[in-house]
Amino acid sequence: MSSIALDVINAGPEHAPAIVDIIQRSFGARPELDPPSDALDESVESVAATLAGPGGLLVERRGQPMGALLFDESRPGLLGLRRVAVDPDLQARGVASAMVGVAEDTAEERGKDGIWLRVREELPDTVRFWTRRRYYPLRREGAFLELGKTLWLAREVPTPEAMQELAARVSTLVRAGDLLVLAGDLGAGKTTFTQGLGAGLDVRGPITSPTFVLARTHPSLNDGPPLVHVDAYRLGSVEEVDDIDLDASTEEAVTVVEWGTGVAEQLSDSWLSVTIEVRGARPIDPLGTPAGEDEVGDDAEPRVVTIKPNGPRWVGVPLRSTLLGQGA
Ligand SMILES: Nc1ncnc2c1ncn2[C@@H]1O[C@H](COP(=O)(O)OP(=O)(O)OP(=O)(O)O)[C@@H](O)[C@H]1O
Ligand SMILES: [Mg+2]
Known part of the structure; x- marks a missing residue:
């Protein structure tokens, strides 16, 4: 054209x-x-x-x-x-x-x-x-x-603490029945985000990488919704998601699916997609800084987090002002 x-x-x-x-x-x-x-x-x-x-x-x-x-x-x-x-x-x-x-x-x-x-x-x-x-x-x-x-948004997130703080802000916007789909490479920070969400929702921890179980339910410590944390890394299809019987609890819970892109979305007509990218990490030093000097005891690396609302559930939700607002 x-x-x-x-x-x-x-x-x-x-x-x-x-x-x-x-x-x-x-x-x-x-x-x-x-x-x-x-x-x-x-x-x-x-x-x-x-x-x-x-x-x-x-x-x-x-x-x-x-x-x-x-x-x-x-x-x-x-x-x-x-x-x-x-x-x-x-x-x-x-x-x-x-x-x-x-x-x-x-x-x-x-x-x-x-x-x-x-x-x-x-x-x-x-x-x-x-x-x-x-x-x-x-x-x-x-x-x-x-x-x-x-409107969707993208934000730089410099540290794991900032990732949890962002997720805690997200927790103020979610309610029972909501679905969050987390995307990002191995070690990008999906579980770190989920921990912040869990802290914000005040559910029982600890939230860890669900290595041996596909889904773990974290009950609320007050009268809020539980957090269902799913790792879909090894799941190939929607059928398998159905097999672990997520549908039963998604109505009452906030459900977070790591590696859920293309799978979890089919569970609901609305979801929040959270995509975490590791950007540019360490610049290569042409003068050859001695090994180790750029790794002095802190593992914080900036991430870029993109949050996109999908479906009618998110219409009218103040995503940008809550997540980019003062102090963010
Ligand atoms: N800006 C950052 N945001 C989040 N995590 C960070 C950041 N910088 C460094 N990290 C570190 O990166 C690691 C992220 O691990 P995490 O388990 O959250 O990733 P993941 O995406 O869940 O990985 P997996 O694909 O294995 O499930 C943690 O060790 C965390 O401390
Ligand atoms: Mg993880």
Whole structure:
């Protein structure tokens, strides 16, 4: 595919005429809807007022307007998308995708946890456009379906203690029935993360690598959920996961599966994936520092942890602000 060279512009009031034009062409080309859309009531003044406040995006190609959307900041911690409009002659050209990508970046830059928008249930192609991009239904309101998406995050984690502290923060967001899938090479820190999660949930330890058992249940020390810790390293298939009878306890427990990528996800429609990477470890010293000097008694090596929410369970959960927030 040749590059289309789309420009996605952070729109200001001066872009209001172009945006109103696109809104009218896009919404005007839709089938008759009940109730009719109030998008067609937007004027240059009303759009300019929005652009002067929360703002919006305008997509151009060689100076020609092709798509637009308006932002909504009325909900704390969330960025709303309104009037998502694409020139009706250009629907299939990636204009909407480009806008959504920039909108998600904007939400991140503004320190938001997620995005919401409302779509017409009568427009299945529109609904599909968003669900393919992992926007999940939150609630119905008349003809509208509200969709939401929680933003993922990546964080540097310098030490094993910081790994446990991050996991303890995650523990404040989880509840019975949740599934966490941990990925990362041997020794990356999956068990270390699980220990921090267990400490945060206040379950009975010790949490160790489950070498001889595939799954171990750590009961709560108060009245919270137990932690089920699974090591799927030697598991080949979903059938085997079923064999160890996880399903029985997943409803009441917080379940953590090390090496669970591609296996554990099939247990639930929602899960949190936690991927731990060892980055760049020790730089090679061209002057040849004598052996041992860079290993002086501390085994802390930075990790990069990527946490991605999957499925409807995580919509509305303040992942980024909780895990990147003050002191993180
Ligand atoms: N930044 C860090 N975060 C987490 N662990 C770290 C970090 N730096 C060093 N470590 C060390 O790396 C080791 C991680 O071991 P851990 O058992 O948690 O890994 P794992 O991913 O569970 O391995 P396995 O694949 O064998 O199950 C620990 O010894 C820990 O002290
Ligand atoms: Mg482990």
